[in-house]
Amino acid sequence: MREVRVLSVYEGFFSGGARILHSDVVRGLHGPAQRHSVLSLRGEVHREATRQRMEDDACYRALTGAGVPVSALRGAVAAVPDGPGDHPAAPAGAHPEVHTEADLAAATRAAAGADVVLSLKEQPLSLLNHPRMPFRPVVVCLHRSDPHNQGGALEALLAGIASGRVRACVCCAESTRDAYAAAGVPAGLLHVIPNGVDLERFRPDPLRRARVRADHGIAPDAPVVVFAARWDAMKNVPLFLAAALRFLREQPAGRVLMCGAGMTEHNDGLTAAIAEVFAGEPQLARRIGLLGVRPDMEAVYAAGDVVSLTSSWGEAAPLCLIEGMMCGAVPVTTAVGDAAALVDGRGLVTPPDADAIAAAWSTALARRTDFAPALGLAREVFSRTRMIAAYADLITRVHAESARAAA
Structure with missing residues (x-):
């Protein structure tokens, strides 16, 4: 059986628990059964009073060190006001949901080479929902419990579900599942996979x-x-x-x-x-x-x-x-x-x-x-091992169900 090709889409590389955890999942899954790659919408961001280049980020270095291909649509700095929310805006002068022709062309090529797309949180859906994007099953990885405090991200998630692109949502906590179910996401799409860590790395020492x-x-x-x-x-x-x-x-x-x-x-x-x-x-x-x-x-x-x-x-x-x-x-x-x-x-x-x-x-x-x-x-x-196995199972099921529907 051919390997499953999985593309993860990040809003950007900047320090935060969701990126750390997702990058760990990608590294753990990247192998003979699943081939992973990562697309970042920004190559550099400015948020939390910190300018963060993709190449300087620990997650970027860990991914590329594990052989996972990583690319970015833009290298321009995204100026982000500090405060609620966890997504950088577009460069100054651009609407955050307006994507350039170059963005669409690069994202289309990346998605066309994937069987399944993972969206790290809801924010990348403004791009993944674009009608010119290839129709690939999308799994959205949710890491917060306040869907109404994410700008237009909830609307983008519900639109992706309505169009049939979004086939599953990973919730890292029961509170996440409850909050998104209350916000209108069908319960059958919400799958709880608890966070896990590398027990060899995180131990008393x-x-x-x-x-x-x-x-x-x-x-x-x-x-x-x-x-x-x-x-x-x-x-x-x-x-x-x-x-x-x-x-x-x-x-x-x-x-x-x-x-x-x-x-x-x-x-x-x-x-x-x-x-x-x-x-x-x-x-x-x-x-x-x-x-x-x-x-x-x-x-x-x-x-x-x-x-x-x-x-x-x-x-x-x-x-x-x-x-x-x-x-x-x-x-x-x-x-x-x-x-x-x-x-x-x-x-x-x-x-x-x-x-x-x-x-x-x-x-x-x-x-x-x-x-x-x-x-x-x-x-x-x-345990990180249990978490990665659960992600592997969900991605495999979403791919198989999508393949059967297309047959």
């Missing part, structure tokens, strides 16, 4: 822990909270900083590490937020490490004792909580998306209140040995 702590001048026994998120309103960074203020007051040796796109001193919005929250107590702010985008998050998590999430909306199955847990950090999260279910029995859930969050961090530190057995038992639950 004393050597990594010691190295990262030494690199940042952190004592071996100092309590460390890790926050891995991009600079985005949904992440509620001000709430996290307010909790950090209280935590650092109570923990004289405590440290906080902030990672992700925009989590650098070059982000004026973040530095202003820190200055505002820590006004009058700048000595505490000096115990916050702004690490930006890190290719070695497994080492950062291993260096931490707590992994925290303070998001207000939009999350589905946050990858930072899973990765942090697998490295031995106790998760503390607000109840958004499937986060509460992910950490049930393995960590703590808090209301969106700075005092409660800071207190939960201290409780997590005190109970870290209590949570350790549950974190160890959870490893197979979050």
Whole structure:
């Protein structure tokens, strides 16, 4: 039997959990049975106060290193306002849903060589739905729980379903399935495939822990909270900083590490937020490490004792909580998306209140040995192997059903 050719379409290469996870899936599936390629609508984006070139992105390097062909329609910078949503707009002066002749020609050639198309989130559907695009079965990979907060993406998804192009939707969480079903997506198209991670990479590691702590001048026994998120309103960074203020007051040796796109001193919005929250107590702010985008998050998590999430909306199955847990950090999260279910029995859930969050961090530190057995038992639950097998099965079924319908 001929291999199944699968094209994944990304809005762009920029730091974020969905791209990390999807790129891991593509690498895991690329082989004799399925041949994968990736098309990015942008070769460079500017978002979360960070300019990100495709060639500099860790996902791009991982994909190409695994032999997966990656191309881009445009190299132009997409200027993106920071805030809700997770999709870059078109270059200045262009409507985000207007595609040039060159775009259409390149995308048409890429899709014509595929048997199945995977759309990373809904945003690429504005292109994939174009009447000039080859009619290929599309599987949309959904990674959020707020379909109405994605600009025109929901309308594009429903249009793709109505036209028959969209044959399935992967939901990374139960909250995703529920939200999109309520938004009008037929339940039969929604398939939940829980997020998974590479358990060989994400694991407790004393050597990594010691190295990262030494690199940042952190004592071996100092309590460390890790926050891995991009600079985005949904992440509620001000709430996290307010909790950090209280935590650092109570923990004289405590440290906080902030990672992700925009989590650098070059982000004026973040530095202003820190200055505002820590006004009058700048000595505490000096115990916050702004690490930006890190290719070695497994080492950062291993260096931490707590992994925290303070998001207000939009999350589905946050990858930072899973990765942090697998490295031995106790998760503390607000109840958004499937986060509460992910950490049930393995960590703590808090209301969106700075005092409660800071207190939960201290409780997590005190109970870290209590949570350790549950974190160890959870490893197979979050296995990358199970996730990739489920994706492989769904892609194979969608291809077979499409082939039978065309016969």
